[in-house]
Amino acid sequence: MQSYFTTIAVADAPPTTGAKDGKAQGPANNGMAFLLPMAIIFGAMIFIQMRSAKKQKKQREDMMSATKVGDKIVTIGGLHGKIAAVKEETYMIEIAPGTKIEISKAGVGTVINSNGEQNIDNKIEDADKQS
Numbered sequence: 001m002q003s004y005f006t007t008i009a010v011a012d013a014p015p016t017t018g019a020k021d022g023k024a025q026g027p028a029n030n031g032m033a034f035l036l037p038m039a040i041i042f043g044a045m046i047f048i049q050m051r052s053a054k055k056q057k058k059q060r061e062d063m064m065s066a067t068k069v070g071d072k073i074v075t076i077g078g079l080h081g082k083i084a085a086v087k088e089e090t091y092m093i094e095i096a097p098g099t100k101i102e103i104s105k106a107g108v109g110t111v112i113n114s115n116g117e118q119n120i121d122n123k124i125e126d127a128d129k130q131s
Helices: 002-011 028-067 123-131
Strands: 072-075 080-086 090-096 098-105 106-110 118-120
Touching: 028 106, 072 090
Parallel strands: none
Antiparallel strands: 072 080, 072 106, 080 090, 090 098, 106 118
16 A cells, blocks of 8 residues: 555656756656647648648639630539620620520639530549549
8 A cells, every 4th residue: 555655646746857957857848749749730731721722722713714605614503504705703604595694703613615624623622632
């Protein structure tokens, strides 16, 4: 029983100073040893997320700048149509013969070029998974 109390007393004792400069050694320095790797990991995660977001934004901007009259699109709301006119901030799309609506450029989810090639946000996500 005496060894149990001795172990508790030693474990609860403050860290001893072994050096002449008075710096503590032992458990008191372990906080920084834990905090530094966690900060590095956190910083790396933020960097990777920012890089991925930039890449997605650039690919979307490229897709939107490549759209032209005659391209088929699907809006984020699910409307299918063909671009009839391109304005500064909007597209006029023909959703049925003789029926045109104006939508915001931000509302485009998928662009199908005149040659049938599909540029969609899912391709952006697939590219991120590969890198």
